[in-house]
Structures are given as structure tokens and as C-alpha cells.
Amino acid sequence: MTNTFLLHPDRLFPDAPATREIARHLYTHVANLPIVSPHGHTEPSWFADNQPFGDPASLFIIPDHYVHRMLYSQGIPLESLGIPTIDGTAVETDKRKIWRIFAQNFHLFRGTPSWIWLAHAFTEVFGIDERLTAESADRYYDHIAEALERPEFLPRALYERFNIEVIATTESPLDDLRHHRKLSQSGWKGRVVSAFRPDPVVDPEFPNFIKNLEELGRITGADVSTFSGYLAALQNRRQYFREVAGATSTDHGHATARTENLSEEDAAALYGKVMSGPVSAADAETFRGQMLTEMARMSVEDGLVMQIHPGAWRDHNQRIFARFGKDKGADIPKATDYVGSLKPLLDRFGNNPRLTVILFTLDETSYARELAPLAGHYPALKLGPAWWFHDSPEGIRRYREQVTETAGFYNTVGFNDDTRAFLSIPARHDVARRIDCGFLARLVAEHRLDIDDAHELAWELAYNLAKTAYKL
Structure with missing residues (x-):
């Protein structure tokens, strides 16, 4: 086996020679387009403070739940990876030792998207051309650690090197947005905006929900003891996010897509119940559903694009959740x-062209059956890209195959990298561009699409659809 890391220039393209040649041709025209990253979880402090990243383990391992889950699935304790515990009990602090564990087990990522992203970062960002193994672990560590001390590896320099045009972070309504304020005063030309994530103050089952409501009232000066005051406080924070951090979107991570359309009286009564606590699971779900509809109403008024990210049973491992x-x-x-869950919201706002709701899913069975038909009809709906577990070559292909025939391309919104792993962003966008060019190439090869239309669509999918949908 060769010990050389090689990213093949035709990676992810179709294997049929004629189709592969078309994909190559399309890709050359979009490979170097600027990156529009309209939703993600990078830290705004990275760009505001522009300080060096700490060390290889803190950059690649400790914050990356894709890495955690694979290593943990093979019996490697999170403590040994330096993952902080809630109670502050001891975990491994030797970053080189953590890196060696990662290197010894790097083979576990073969065939996964993480392998592609990490290989891209190692070869393209750090210029390393040997495989990561137990034997090469220390050389890797030293090479990366030395590079991170150089000016060209500071966050702003990497932002510019990656050709990022705009990147969105995600903050709670309780965040004071100090890093975004600092950025706006810095004179740096990079564009970092925020997305408004109201989960801590709209989900009665969120940790410290009542304290969060009290803090919301304090920072807005609103009387959150009443439902009308609570709604006014949320509108206040939405406006603050727009003015201070250039926010153009909201993000909702509810477990389901359930929406409600209660009367004002019933909504106010339900709010009283969740305020007084403890709240039942049924009332909590009804309240979350009502708040999605309230957020849609606010979006009609202030223009913020809604993103709904349902379908995850979060923190399924109770032991890990309790400890970490x-x-x-x-x-x-x-x-x-x-179809059923969104109907109350759609009955009220689905035909309103002032509203844009971008739908995501972790349930691929819903693409052709529910999501594509909904987005292919309602003016307010668009489909987010293959997301999270399906942000992969196969996942992106399946997405295009299942949604295009019903929703077309223009009811989708390009690509979101949706990541905390900053160095994976160019790799993720490159994967999406290659897979999309391969999909378009097949349509051209089958004489279902003209080559000129394919060129235009490749540009739309790589760049313009995201920029337009998110009002960036």
C-alpha cells in the first residue's frame, strides 16, 4: 500500500468515460467560485479576535462530533479524547497523546465523508502528502502545530484563502453578539453574519428554559410574564440580530416539524402553563409548534428566512449526555x-411570497413522498440540501435524484456546509460541486438537459441559489 495521500482530480465524478468528461468540463467552471456559507456553527470570535488556532487536537478532534462518534463506536472513551466533562472530572489533557489515538484509528474513517474532508484539509490546507498513521502521527502533529503559528493560518487569512464570500454563524437570542460588533468595527472586509437560533427561549424542554425567559426579559426590557410581552421581546432580538450582526435567517432545531395555529387566547393560556412549569411533553410540543407559526408571522414582517431542522433524536445516549x-x-x-405537521403554518402563510421557509430532513424517505411535492407547490417553501448524516457523496446524489423530478432545481437552495469544523468548509463545498456536476453531466449524457443549461445550473447550485435564498 502506498504511503502517499493523493486526492485524485476525478474523484467523485461518474465512472462512465463520456459522462465523466462532461462532469469535468462543468466542474472547471465552478470549482473556483466563491463560497457562500449561509448556515454553520463556526465561532465568530475566531474572526473577531483573529488569534492562532491552539493545536492539532483542539482543531480537528475535540470539537468535531463526527470524529467523536466514530471513535466512540469502536470503544474509545471520550475522556481519552480530551472531551470536557460537565462536572469537571479529569480527562486527557496531553494533546499529542490525543492526536496519537486519532492517528492510530484513522483507518476507521475509510469510505466516510470525514475521510474526504480530513484528507482535503491535510493535503490542500497543510500540504501534507503522507498518510496519517500511528507511525506518522508525531510528524503530522509537529507539521500542523508549526503551521498554525504562521500568519497565513490565522482565521481571517484562511477565510480569504478559502475564497469565502460570506459565512453565517449561529447564536442564541441571549447572545450579546459582542464578537459580531467587534468585527463590524475592525475594518476587515470579510463578511460574517449571524443566524437567529431561538431554541433556548421557545422550547420549554430546553435546559434552564425559565431562567432563559427571565434573561430575555432583562435584556429587552419587555414584560415576558405575558404572551404579548414575550413575543415583543423576540421581535426585539430579531431586530437586534439584523442590525448588529447582519442576520438574514432564523434557525429552528425542533425534534419534529409540528406547527400549530392557535387562537391568541389559547396561545396565551398555553404560554402561562409553560411559564409556570413543570410542563408536560404534550404541552411542550404544542408550544414549540405554535412558536414556529409565530416565527413565520414575524418573518413575513421582517424578512428573515426561516430554516427548520427537524428529525433528530438529540443526545440519544443518556450516559454520554449526563457526563459530557x-x-x-x-x-x-x-x-x-x-405534510400533516406543517399544514397549520402553511394554511396561514404558505401562499405568502414574502415568506421563505427552508426545510431540512434527516429522513430521506420523505424527499420524494413529502418534501419535494410540498416545495414544488407552496411559494413559501424551499428545500435545504442533504444535511448532517446525508452530507456525503451518496447522500447528495440521492437527494438530487429524489427531489429534482418534482421540485426542480430552483426550489432548492444550493449547499450548506453546516459545520463547526472550519477547515472542512472548502472540502465540503468541493464535494457538493463535484457531485452536482456529475448529476448534471448524466442529464446531459442522457439528452435530458442541454450543455448550456447545465453550465448555468452548475453555477446556480454552487453559488447563486444559496446567495439568493438567504438574501445574502
Whole structure:
């Protein structure tokens, strides 16, 4: 086996020679387009403070739940990877030792999207041309650690090197957006906007929900003891996010897509119940559903684009959640209903062209049966790209195959990288561009699409659809 890392120039293209040649041709015209990253979880402090990233383990391993879940699935304790515990009990702090564990087990990622993203970062960003193994672990560590000290590896320099045009972070309504304010005053030309994520104050089952409501009232000066005051506080924060951080979207991570359209009286009474607590699971779900509809109403008024990300049983491993907290690789996809769940919201706002709701799913069985027909009809709906577990070559192909015949291309919104792993962003966009060019090439080869139309669509999918849908 060769010890050389090689990214083949035809990777991810179709294997049929004629179709592969068309895909190559299309790709050359979109490969170097700027990256529009309209939704993600990178830290705004990286760009505001522009300080060096700490070390290889803190950059590639400790914050990446894709890495956590694979290693943990093979019996490697999270403690040994340096993942902080809730109670502060001891975990591994030797970053080189953590890196060696990762290197010894890098073979576990073969065939996964993580392998592609990591290989791209190692070869294209850091210029490493040997495979990561137990034997090469220390050389890797030293090479990356030394590079991170150089000015060209500071966050702003990497942003510019990756040809990012705009990137969106995601913040809670309780965030003071200090890093975004600092960025706006810095004179740097990079564009970093925020997305408004109201889950901590609209989900009665969110940790510290009542305290979060009290803080919402404090920072807005609104009387959140009443439903009308609570809604006014949320509108206040939405406006703050628009003005301070250039927000153009909201993001909702509810477990389901359920919506409600209660009367004002019933909604106010339900709010009183969730405020007084403890709240039943049924009331919590009804309240979340009502708040999606309330957010749609606010979006009609202020123009923020809604993103609904349902379908995950979050923190499924109770033992890991209790010891390490949220987002440690234990989220599991589950079946999700959209046709029935969204109907209350759509009955009220689905025909309003001022509203844009971008739907995501972890349930691929819903693409052709529910999501594509909905987005192929309602003016308010668009389909988000293959997401999370399906942000992969096969996942993106399946998505295009199942939604295009009903929703077309123009009821989709391009690509979201939706990641905390900053160095994976160019790799993720490159994968999406290659897969989309391959899909278009097949349509051209089958004489279902003209080559000129394919060129235009490749550009739309790689760049313009995301920029337009998210009002960027």
C-alpha cells in the first residue's frame, strides 16, 4: 500500500468515460467560485479576535462530533479524547497523546465523508502528502502545530484563502453578539453574519428554559410574564440580530416539524402553563409548534428566512449526555412527518411570497413522498440540501435524484456546509460541486438537459441559489 495521500482530480465524478468528461468540463467552471456559507456553527470570535488556532487536537478532534462518534463506536472513551466533562472530572489533557489515538484509528474513517474532508484539509490546507498513521502521527502533529503559528493560518487569512464570500454563524437570542460588533468595527472586509437560533427561549424542554425567559426579559426590557410581552421581546432580538450582526435567517432545531395555529387566547393560556412549569411533553410540543407559526408571522414582517431542522433524536445516549452534555455525537435520525405537521403554518402563510421557509430532513424517505411535492407547490417553501448524516457523496446524489423530478432545481437552495469544523468548509463545498456536476453531466449524457443549461445550473447550485435564498 502506498504511503502517499493523493486526492485524485476525478474523484467523485461518474465512472462512465463520456459522462465523466462532461462532469469535468462543468466542474472547471465552478470549482473556483466563491463560497457562500449561509448556515454553520463556526465561532465568530475566531474572526473577531483573529488569534492562532491552539493545536492539532483542539482543531480537528475535540470539537468535531463526527470524529467523536466514530471513535466512540469502536470503544474509545471520550475522556481519552480530551472531551470536557460537565462536572469537571479529569480527562486527557496531553494533546499529542490525543492526536496519537486519532492517528492510530484513522483507518476507521475509510469510505466516510470525514475521510474526504480530513484528507482535503491535510493535503490542500497543510500540504501534507503522507498518510496519517500511528507511525506518522508525531510528524503530522509537529507539521500542523508549526503551521498554525504562521500568519497565513490565522482565521481571517484562511477565510480569504478559502475564497469565502460570506459565512453565517449561529447564536442564541441571549447572545450579546459582542464578537459580531467587534468585527463590524475592525475594518476587515470579510463578511460574517449571524443566524437567529431561538431554541433556548421557545422550547420549554430546553435546559434552564425559565431562567432563559427571565434573561430575555432583562435584556429587552419587555414584560415576558405575558404572551404579548414575550413575543415583543423576540421581535426585539430579531431586530437586534439584523442590525448588529447582519442576520438574514432564523434557525429552528425542533425534534419534529409540528406547527400549530392557535387562537391568541389559547396561545396565551398555553404560554402561562409553560411559564409556570413543570410542563408536560404534550404541552411542550404544542408550544414549540405554535412558536414556529409565530416565527413565520414575524418573518413575513421582517424578512428573515426561516430554516427548520427537524428529525433528530438529540443526545440519544443518556450516559454520554449526563457526563459530557449536548452535541457529543449521539444524535440519531428518526422518521419525520411534514405534510400533516406543517399544514397549520402553511394554511396561514404558505401562499405568502414574502415568506421563505427552508426545510431540512434527516429522513430521506420523505424527499420524494413529502418534501419535494410540498416545495414544488407552496411559494413559501424551499428545500435545504442533504444535511448532517446525508452530507456525503451518496447522500447528495440521492437527494438530487429524489427531489429534482418534482421540485426542480430552483426550489432548492444550493449547499450548506453546516459545520463547526472550519477547515472542512472548502472540502465540503468541493464535494457538493463535484457531485452536482456529475448529476448534471448524466442529464446531459442522457439528452435530458442541454450543455448550456447545465453550465448555468452548475453555477446556480454552487453559488447563486444559496446567495439568493438567504438574501445574502
